[in-house]
Amino acid sequence: MSLQDHIESLTVDRDEGVVSSVDRNKAIAIAVFLVPGLTLFGIFSVGPIVYSVIGSFFAWETFTMEEFVGLDNWIRSLTDPLIIHWSNMRELRYPMGALTHNLLWVVVHVPASTFLGLGLALLFADLRGRRILRSMVFAGFTVPPIVIGLVLLFVYDPQAGIFNELLRVLGQDQWVRNWTQSPQVAIYALIAGGIWVHTGFSMLLYSSALSAIDPSLIESAKVDGANAWQRFWDIIWPLVKPVTAVVVIMGIIWxxxxxxxxxxxxxxxxxxxHAYSVLGIEVYRAAFRPEIDYGMAMVVALIQLFIVAPLALYIARMN
Amino acid sequence: MGECDVIPHGMTSISMENVSKYFDGGETVANYRLNLEVDDGEFLVILGPSGCGKTTALRLIAGLEQPSEGTIYFGDERVDGRSPSDRNVAMVFQNYALYPHMTVAQNIGYPLKVRGIPPDERDRRVEEVTELLHIEAQTHKKPGSLSGGQRQRVALARAIIREPSVFLLDEPLSNLDAKLRQEMRTELKRLQNELEITTVYVTHNQEEAMSMADTVVVMHQGTIQQIAPPQELYDRPRTTWVARFIGSPPMNLFRGTRRNGSIDIGEAGTIALDGVASGDEAVVEAGGGDEAGSAGVLAADARGEISLGVRPEDLTVTTTRPSSESVIEGTVDTVEPMGEYVLVNVVVNDQVVNAKANEETVERGDTVYLTFDDGKAYLYDDDGELVA
Structure with missing residues (x-):
């Protein structure tokens, strides 16, 4: 060790006191800035979750916590045909239970809106007037879902609805029905409406992902001899894959x-x-409609949370 | 698409006939009436400032753009209207356009993969070109972890692996630092000599153009200004624009009035025309072309505005008035020692003239006399066309 290094190490030792006092100030500042956010997060997120977890193990008299009942609420909820209806599922008859319906939404709605969104994004990518087209498709997503539901009621109305009118025009009168009130098809009618709305969201994400692809990559692939399908499959699809993850997970959460x-x-x-009831509806009903079953509401809400939270965490930690 | 309808490798000349390209419904003219011949195996460089349409010209050859007018031939086959993949061209883009999600080996092998060449054969050829370009150690890396020079080599490897009939390069060296650029320039030239592929290379860098090209095409505002081998381009620039574009610092142009067989350039002096005009007769014919005709332009009694061009390296700076008849007088503005030479900026008729001197013998404010060898001066008419 040279003399110079020795002197430098001495200086560093002496500075340590100053450094730690700076660190302390910094720590205080960090704490001060974190307190408001953490307080809100604690009161409105962590608090209710902890309360629900605890409450789900207790008996409830309306909104009053009674004695500890262990897993009673859980067992009762998970065996409730309103949540999972095993016998109807075996016969493929609705209602199949809210959880099953939710999973059906995941299986049908998510892939459909993802691929439709990608398709529209690709279609609009090089089109004149693509901004207007994109805005129009996306506009559906900006409408509050409750309004979408009401609009769907109109669309599927047996007399005034445009969907049934379309069937009549096409000469398919035997299909005309009150779609939202026919138990065996109603859930698909609603899922179709959901896809219509949600496609705008996935299209928007895909559009921005596509426009982030360097056009010279596509041109390079053209020069390399790739045809349209090869360009999509070898270049575009791998490059929009991260967005696909976001679209799919956001779709599942939605x-x-x-x-x-x-x-x-x-x-x-x-x-x-209850032909197309979902978990959200069951939570609402258990919590706010007589007979009020607060324990079940907590259990069902927690089931929702268990499914959504890991997905949300995955998205939050994505690069 | 089979290999059969792809232009065969080996003998490919390119010819563009009256090719124009308009954008925005004719509002923007990118290329106007390009006529260009590239011989088989030739290294042609398209040189021009940014926005001159050189990249569009290259993209027309590649098939990434289709001409608005005119025809393009590869050999005897008409290719305009055909897709890039039908033309068997390979292109290196300015930003290399490497596929970021593929490894180096996958990138290089991609043109073979889309042609359905089996993996064994593909691997063998990838190995071959990576050795040729000294990137065999990088084959398993992604482009993101490579240096600029390595990316450049990968792009080149991807271009040459399928033995294209035409090799197109769009400013391939502009993203490299000076030292690497020099290195890759030599390497590119070596590669082109070895492979003997017809090559079109676009650049705004005249040094690159001069050092690599068999033929240089100078473009300006969408049109071709001159097509010539590098030395001829320097020795006989056909227009004032080319004259000032080629060479650094640019050629000095003295505007003057022709009178009694000499040019009067105001207070700075008079230059006898006969010496300058006695240059190459053939070139005299090539220039001009106006209603007056070249003979008329050079006639002793011809009048009108004319420009005299002399390169900085051909001007001699002296402090004493030489006996020669053609002398230009001026005042030294600044002196810039560049090491290799000294750049003397002289004010002549309110216009700054650059001259290269060997030594720093003058200083600001000095009155100096500029002389030149008649054979190294050029005359341009009003339209900027070379007269002599």
Whole structure:
């Protein structure tokens, strides 16, 4: 060690006191800035979750916590045919239970709106007037879902609805019906409406992902001899993959939290004989409609949370 | 699409006939009536400032743009209207356009993959070109983790792997630092010599153009100004624009009036025309072309505005008035020692003239006399066309 290094190390030692006092000030500042946010987060997010977790193990008399009942609420909720209806599921008959309906939304709505969004984004990418077209498709997503639900009621109305009118025009009169009130098809009618709205969202994300792709990559692929499909599959699709993850997860979160559209179309029962009820509806009904079953409301809300939270966490931690 | 309808490798000349390209419904003219011949195996450089339409010209050859007017031939085959993949061209883009999600080997092998060449054959050829370009150690990396020079090599490898009939390069060296640029210039030239592929290279850098090209095409505002080998371009610039574009610092142009067989450039002096005009007769014919005709332009009694061009390196600066008849007088404005030479900026008729001197013998405010060898001066008419 040279003399110079030795002197430098001495200086560093002496500075340590100053450094730690700076760190202390910094820590105080960080704490001060964090307190408001953390307080709100604690009161409105962590608090209710903890309260629900605790409450789900207790018996409730309306809104008053009674004695500890262990897993009673959980067992009762998970065996409730309103949540999972095993016998109807075996016969492929609705209602199949709110959780099943939610999963059906995931299975049908999410892939459909994702691919439609990608398709529209690709279609609009090089089109004249693409901004207007994009805005029009996206406009649906800006409308409150409760309004979407009401609009769907109109669309599917047996007399005035445009959908049934379209069937009549096409000469398919045997299909004309009150779509939102026919138990075996109503859920698909609502999912179709959900896809229509949500496609705008996925299209917008895909559009921005596509416009972020350097056009010279596509041109390079053209020169390299790739045809349209090869250009899509080898270049575009891998480059929009991260967006696909976001679109899919946001879609799952959106449909797992589904409430408004179903409520507007089918009320607090979730359609005739709960034909297309979803978890959100069940939470609402258990918590606010007689007979009030607060324990069950907490359990069902927590089930929703368990499904959505990991997905949200994944999105939040994505690069 | 089989290999059969792709232009075969080996003998490809390119010819563009009256090719124009308009954008925005004719509002923007990118290229206007380009006529261009590229011989098989030739290294042609399109040189011009940014926005001159040189990249559009290259994209027309590649097939990434289709001409608004005119025809393009590869050999005897008409290719305008055909897609890039039908033309068997390879292109290196300015930003390299490497596929960021593929490894180097996948990038280089991609043109073979889309042509359905089996993986064994693909691997073998990837190995070959990576060795040729000294990037065999990088094949498993993604482009994002490569240096600029390595990316450049990968782009080149991807372009040459399928033995294209035409090799197109769009400002390939502009993203590299000076030292690397020099290196890659030599390497590119070596590669082109070895592979003997017809090459069109676009650049705004005249040094690159002069050092690499067999033929240089100078473009300005969408039109071709001159097509010539590099030395001829320097020795006989056909227009004042080319004269000032080629060479650094640019050629000095003295505006003057022709009178009695000499040019009067105001208070600074008079230059005898006969010496200058006695240059190459053939070139005299090539220039001019106006209603007056070249002979008329040079006639002793011809009158009118004319420009005399002399390169800075051909001007001699002296402090004593030489006996020669053609002398230009001026005042030294600034002196810039550049190491290799000294740049003397002289004010002549309110116009700054650059002269390269060997030594710093003058200083600001000195009255100096500029002389030149008649054979190294050029005359341009009112339209900026070379007269002599």
């Amino acid at each position: 449909v797992m939290r589904m409430f408004d559209i179903v409520y507007a179309a089918g009320g607090a029962a979730g359609g005739p004989n």
